[in-house]
Each structure stands twice: as C-alpha cells, then as structure tokens.
Amino acid sequence: xxxxxxxxxxxxxxxxxxxxxxxxxxxxxxxxxxxxxxxxxxxxxxxxxxxxxxxxxxxxxxxxxxxxxxxxxxxxxxxxxxxxxxxxxxxxxxxxxxxxxxxxxxxxxxxxxxxxxxxxxxxxxxxxxxxxxxxxxxxxxxxxxxxxxxxxxxxxxxxxxxxxxxxxxxxxxxxxxxxxxxxxxxxxxxxxxxxxxxxxxxxxxxxxxxxxxxxxxxxxxxxxxxxxxxxxxxxxxxxxxxxxxxxxxxxxxxxxxxxxxxxxxxxxxxxxxxxxxxxxxxxxxxxxxxxxxxxxxxxxxxxxxxxxxxxxxxxxxxxxxxxxxxxxxx
Numbered sequence: 001x002x003x004x005x006x007x008x009x010x011x012x013x014x015x016x017x018x019x020x021x022x023x024x025x026x027x028x029x030x031x032x033x034x035x036x037x038x039x040x041x042x043x044x045x046x047x048x049x050x051x052x053x054x055x056x057x058x059x060x061x062x063x064x065x066x067x068x069x070x071x072x073x074x075x076x077x078x079x080x081x082x083x084x085x086x087x088x089x090x091x092x093x094x095x096x097x098x099x100x101x102x103x104x105x106x107x108x109x110x111x112x113x114x115x116x117x118x119x120x121x122x123x124x125x126x127x128x129x130x131x132x133x134x135x136x137x138x139x140x141x142x143x144x145x146x147x148x149x150x151x152x153x154x155x156x157x158x159x160x161x162x163x164x165x166x167x168x169x170x171x172x173x174x175x176x177x178x179x180x181x182x183x184x185x186x187x188x189x190x191x192x193x194x195x196x197x198x199x200x201x202x203x204x205x206x207x208x209x210x211x212x213x214x215x216x217x218x219x220x221x222x223x224x225x226x227x228x229x230x231x232x233x234x235x236x237x238x239x240x241x242x243x244x245x246x247x248x249x250x251x252x253x254x255x256x257x258x259x260x261x262x263x264x265x266x267x268x269x270x271x272x273x274x275x276x277x278x279x280x281x282x283x284x285x286x287x288x289x290x291x292x293x294x295x296x297x298x299x300x301x302x303x304x305x306x307x308x309x310x311x312x313x314x315x316x317x318x319x320x321x322x323x324x325x326x327x328x329x330x
Contacts, residue, residue: 001295002311004050005302006060012037015049016284017134017234018299018311021084022291023054023092023115030054030292034066034082034115041078044069046078048096060309066119069098080105083132085145090164093166094117094270095147098229102152105153106127107131109167129161129170133235135188136289146217148187148199152187157181158201160217177201177223182209186225188237188243190267198267204232206253210267227325228262228270229253234285240314241290248276248286248298251327259283259300260327261312263319271319272328277299277312283308290314314318 006018018035029135031053038046048067051060069077081096087093091111096211099105107125125131130149137145144164149172151157157175176199177184184201191197195216203207207225228249233256235249247270251260261274276298277283286300295311302308320328 001313002021002309004309006307006309007063008300010037010063010306012023012039012045012047012049014038014040014247014304015307016041016301016304017081018285019056019082019084019136019287020297020299020309021086021092021136022289022297024292028117030298032084032086032092033307033309034084035299035301036079036082036096037063038078039142041092041163041304042057042078044076044078046080048079048082050116054115056111057321066094067108067122067316071098076218077105081134083095083134083136085137087166088139090166091120093200094119095167097130097133105130106193107232111166122276123167125167126170129172131167132241134182134234135287136283138189138191141216144311146189148189150185150187150201151175152185156183156185157205158184158199158211160187160189162229173242175221176211179210179290181271182223182225183192186234187211188235190237192211192239192245192266200226200237200247202232202234203230206230206232208235212267218310226270227322227324229275231255236286236288238288238290240296242314244290244314246273246290246296246314248288248300250284256282256284258327259286259312261298261317262322269324270320273317275303275327 015037034050082096086174097105107130132147147161182202189201197213237247258278262270
C-alpha cells in the first residue's frame with residue numbers, strides 16, 4: 001500500500017537496525033521509528049536517531065539524534081540496536097545498547113512522556129541485562145514485559161528477560177541454547193492461544209531456529225531448525241489480530257537479498273506472502289508491527305544508507321506454499 005524512505009538525506013553516512021512502534025494514531029500516522037546511524041557500524045560516532053510520523057500529511061519528520069555513546073570527556077562508544085516499546089499506560093520506551101562490540105556492550109533505557117518529542121536521561125540496565133536485543137518485547141498476562149534477548153560474550157546464546165515495571169527490576173531465563181548446535185541470537189516472540197509461545201532466531205547454521213513453550217514461557221523446548229533459511233541476518237515477526245503469525249526475513253542461506261514476508265497459522269508451516277526486495281544489495285534487519293489501523297508496518301535497512309518503510313494490508317495477503325525450501329515463482 002505504501003513504500004517510502006523515512007529520510008532522503010541525513011547527517012550520517014550509514015544507517016542500520018531500525019525499530020518501529022505504533023503510538024495510537026489514525027490512518028497509520030501515529031508511528032515512531034529509530035535506528036543507529038554514523039560513519040559505519042561499530043564506529044564510535046554511531047548514535048541512535050529517531051523520526052516520527054503523525055498529523056494530516058503522514059510525512060516522516062527529519063531524523064533527530066536522541067542518544068549517543070559518550071561516557072566521559074575522553075571516551076565515546078558506538079550505539080547499537082534500538083528497540084521501541086509503547087505501553088498501554090506509560091511513557092514510550094527506547095531500549096538500546098552501548099559498547100565497543102556486541103560481545104562487550106551493555107543495555108540502556110530512555111523514556112519519553114510525549115510520544116518521542118523529548119526524552120529522559122538514559123540509564124544503564126543492571127549488569128548482565130540487555131533488554132530486548134533487536135526485536136520488540138511482548139506484554140505478558142501479569143502486565144510485565146518479556147524481552148527477547150541474547151548474548152555474544154560466551155558464544156551466541158538466546159535468553160529471555162522479564163521486567164514487571166518497565167526496566168526498574170529484572171529477572172532472566174537460563175540460555176535456551178548452548179551456542180554450539182545452534183549459534184543463535186536476536187529472537188522474536190510469537191504468542192498463540194492457551195499459553196503456547198514460539199521464538200524465532202537468527203543463526204550461523206543457515207536456517208532460522210525456533211524454541212517453543214507450552215506454559216506461557218516458563219519452560220522451553222530444545223532449539224530446533226525451522227523450514228526457513230537464514231543468511232546469518234536478523235529477522236522479525238508479529239502475531240496478527242486475525243491469529244496468523246507474520247515473519248519478515250531473507251529467504252536465503254547466504255545473502256541479505258531477497259527480503260520476504262511469510263505467514264503461518266501455527267508457526268510450524270510457513271507460506272510465501274510477499275517479496276519486499278529482490279535486487280542486488282543488502283535489504284536486512286526488518287522490524288514489523290501491526291498498527292492501530294490494522295495495517296502491517298515494516299521498516300528495514302536499505303543498502304546500509306537509508307531506512308525503508310513499507311505498509312501492507314494483511315487482508316490482501318494470499319499465501320502460497322514454499323515447496324522444498326524454494327520460494328514460489330511469480
């Protein structure tokens with residue numbers, strides 16, 4: 001329904017790892033997006049940038065720098081992987097990471113009382129806690145946030161973090177994989193009826209991996225491969241209001257193109273639904289939400305230079321079986 005760049009020009013050369021959240025607007029206009037931008041990924045000048053889309057025009061605002069990695073007059077670190085979350089009651093939250101590398105970074109949190117216009121002073125999360133590592137948290141029945149997280153300091157391992165009070169106190173699960181059979185990070189969480197849950201993870205094994213829970217996330221199955229490929233790149237997923245699961249990912253085991261949308265009724269069998277990009281280049285690190293308008297909003301990295309925003313009407317998606325791992329023609 002809509003395909004656009006969030007910005008055409010920006011005061012940074014490279015942009016990556018976007019996040020998007022609905023803040024309750026009508027017609028898809030109540031959106032906030034953020035990403036990290038700077039000279040290149042890992043450079044100390046990389047900051048968190050943000051843009052808002054509200055009002056009658058529905059245009060994205062000019063990118064604004066909202067967080068940096070300055071820790072003293074003499075030391076600055078790069079920022080990484082912002083994740084936005086809008087509680088039903090409470091300020092807009094921005095989780096992000098700061099540090100010299102993913103194996104040595106730490107979690108940070110800021111909040112905004114006015115839909116992303118102004119922000120609190122950032123505060124560091126407790127040692128060993130990162131918050132949602134790339135993809136959005138989900139609200140649990142107790143009102144707390146379950147954050148899909150992972151660590152890279154002792155191999156690529158996935159875990160879950162829970163905060164009942166928007167980042168003031170925390171608990172976390174044990175790792176859900178050993179980092180060997182599957183080197184996995186950056187999970188996304190899908191919730192099904194009757195307490196069933198699923199996480200989908202980026203891996204170094206050429207496939208998207210999954211774990212499942214039958215008891216609302218208290219215990220989890222062994223990590224297993226799905227039917228879908230993964231080129232060692234981030235994915236994201238969302239539960240639609242009609243009960244289907246929607247996944248955005250690269251349908252390749254070696255390349256960050258194409259960028260695809262798949263649908264599933266239960267998370268076991270996935271069907272092809274859309275190809276967002278299939279040309280040469282890098283189209284990666286998607287973020288996806290279903291807005292208050294019922295439409296699906298996707299942002300992703302476009303050749304490391306821009307962030308693209310795509311709007312899809314899920315009612316119009318007609319899925320087709322993926323045969324033998326091959327995306328259908330046409």
